[in-house]
Amino acid sequence: MAPLTSAKTRPVRLADIAKAAGVSHGTASNVFARPEIVREEVRDRVKAAAEAMGYGGPDPKGRLLRAGKVNAIGVATAEPLSYFFEDPFARVMMASISQACDATGAGISLVSAANSEQLAWNIQSALVDGFIVFCVEGGSKLVELARDRKLPFVALDLDSDDDEAVAAIGVDNIAGASLAARHLTELGHRRFAVLALPYADSGFGPTTQEQMEKALYSGTRDRLRGYFAELSRVDIDVSRVPIYETENNEESVWAGLDHIFAAAETPTAILAMSDRIALHALDWLRQHDMTVPGDVSIVGFDGVPEGAVSKPPLTTIVQPIAEMGRLAVKAILENDGSFSRQLLPVDLVVRASSGPSPA
Amino acid sequence: MAPLTSAKTRPVRLADIAKAAGVSHGTASNVFARPEIVREEVRDRVKAAAEAMGYGGPDPKGRLLRAGKVNAIGVATAEPLSYFFEDPFARVMMASISQACDATGAGISLVSAANSEQLAWNIQSALVDGFIVFCVEGGSKLVELARDRKLPFVALDLDSDDDEAVAAIGVDNIAGASLAARHLTELGHRRFAVLALPYADSGFGPTTQEQMEKALYSGTRDRLRGYFAELSRVDIDVSRVPIYETENNEESVWAGLDHIFAAAETPTAILAMSDRIALHALDWLRQHDMTVPGDVSIVGFDGVPEGAVSKPPLTTIVQPIAEMGRLAVKAILENDGSFSRQLLPVDLVVRASSGPSPA
DNA sequence: ATCATTCATTGGATCGATTCAAACATACAC
DNA sequence: GTGTATGTTTGAATCGATCCAATGAATGAT
Secondary structure (H helix, E strand, O other): OOOOOOOOOOOOOHHHHHHHHOOOHHHHHHHHHOHHHOOHHHHHHHHHHHHHHOOOOOOHHHHHHHHOOOOEEEEEOOOOOOHHHHOHHHHHHHHHHHHHHHHHOOEEEEEOOOOHHHHHHHHHOOOOOOEEEEOOOOHHHHHHHHHHOOOOEEEEOOOOOOOOOOOEEEEOHHHHHHHHHHHHHHOOOOOEEEEEOOOOOOOOEEEOHHHHHOOOOHHHHHHHHHHHHHHHHOOOOHHHOOEEEOOOOHHHHHHHHHHHOOOOOOOOEEEEOOHHHHHHHHHHHHHOOOOOOOOOEEEEEEOOOHHHHOOOOOEEEEOOHHHHHHHHHHHHHHOOOOOOEEEEOOEEEOOOOOOOOOO | OOOOOOOOOOOOOHHHHHHHHOOOHHHHHHHHHOHHHOOHHHHHHHHHHHHHHOOOOOOHHHHHHHHOOOOEEEEEEOOOOOHHHHOHHHHHHHHHHHHHHHHHOOEEEEEEOOOHHHHHHHHHOOOOOOEEEEOOOOHHHHHHHHHHOOOOEEEEOOOOOOOOOOOEEEEOHHHHHHHHHHHHHHOOOOOEEEEEOOOOOOOOEEEOHHHHHOOOOHHHHHHHHHHHHHHHHOOOOHHHOOEEEOOOOHHHHHHHHHHHHOOOOOOOEEEEOOHHHHHHHHHHHHHOOOOOOOOOEEEEEEOOOHHHHOOOOOEEEEOOHHHHHHHHHHHHHHOOOOOOEEEEOOEEEOOOOOOOOOO
């Protein structure tokens, strides 16, 4: 059946309704953008024409090109999109980023992709005024892509410090890790184990201090440095402290604890490089009938809200996540170029997952 | 640091590097879009020019206008942006929406605003191919704005059913509420109280069945209808069941319970129209030394993950949130026009917050 | 009657790319 | 030497708006 009317597509544009209303496109544009400067009679005529032709208002696509500013910032990660809503750390960070955006009226575009080919395209074609890059695994690739767009951008919690020219907001990992270790040594602990974040894209398993020093991700490396600096200070032989690299998920954390507690000498204190790791560890310990902090103490890192309500509540190093989000948005929107790297301080929050050494 | 390049603005465009490389802009475009069809020698020349001039690749702003498709869907709500990351229901929904988007390669733009003036502008200027509208308070305004864009859109959990022509995905609120009420009556409860969601933009406080029937938000109204249909069926005088309208936050829920438990006859069973309400109620009850389900049973609505780990775990009506998200994305992307309203079934999940009536 | 002032409207230029029919080479066959 | 096939490159047209200098019309002042 051949449709009588144009059943295909009929993209009504501003010029169409201008013609229909018998005015120039300039005037038609003004009706929508600055109604007050066009005579009422004309204004009504144009609006009527728009209504009649089913015109949905000026298409932002057109406006955008002229205006140049999208008024939205992109938040990018190499994880799947749902990471933003499921990962505890990401969620808190996003909440603070979105508050900062709300305050300035900017929108948020989520950018991500499973495979890195897709990611490249998504970053290259994202309609944003700047990027906030979540640097977890694969961070450096992401930073590179973002920089290639030549848009303002800042890296959050940068893991790969290969380039000093990258604007980044991070925390003082070394100081934070030291704080965690000192807290435990002050409680009398002498036998430690470290559950590490990934230090390279290499799966999980036991590792060594030497390996860690060559880490691709400086955050992981620095946290270990902080731990060991403090342990060494009180004469603990760090070469005997087991380090297990996890993938920040349940499987690898549990495997790590299986490994650690299979050894002849088992730890009384666990240093976990993230709260997520620590929370999974708590589950494993409960499962294996070990009490926390009776048998084993554990200190996390990040300060996610889940840590406050876990059983037991988690002693951890809290990052000023809200502050980081605020700063990141500010850096993008102001983009005065004066911004470089910024290292924020962290705090130790003592809850019930750490206690005196049983020994 | 003083920038070495021209300190003002230096918008390098495709045409610039085309000229620099001595080719037409058509060819230059091909170098980026379809490299395989341009001779290698030329390709390298253009790429070199781009590199030299600090060109960050074709600007999506320009491409967009020509291509027409943004490849992103907008998710809109009248709440502040952080709603997406903080509200439990929204988070689960967003996680499923983002999974569906990931699968198709579409991006997500978050659209929202505190004041409704800002909201209108944000919706009108959002660069998206369609909208998923979160209908909580102020839903109908939002739906209207979204529809005015003449883009594909679907309303989620639509509260105002004033317009049958709106594509919407919701759950069977009446059936779900009946299920909740029946569960409690079967446990022997006879004295009920209802903690309601907002039924209009009118603050919080005690209310009546008659008020509710005039509700602006049909979801609230239907849940009450479901509750009362079931209670009436077993000969409970619903006119004596207190109804307290909350704002789905701690303050109003606590005020509601203060009110309800100040009455001569106190309930043994509470019907909460959302899990959030129920979880706040759990806190209030614990604070007031009432045991759940010993003294009071409570049933929520939504099925957010927090309900599974609360103390005690929450008996609730779970919505097929993941399914709703998937359907919404599908509806936007396929946009075959065949889509109208869809009502999904809900399930009763019994956990520990409901038990036999103490009487 | 002339000039200055204000207000509304016009139409061309622009934003930064993509697309496509036509022009141009070059090679090969007859 | 003409004709055909193949592969590159060109340049004008297009996408949908906004901006702005110029124009026109109406009012008021001299």
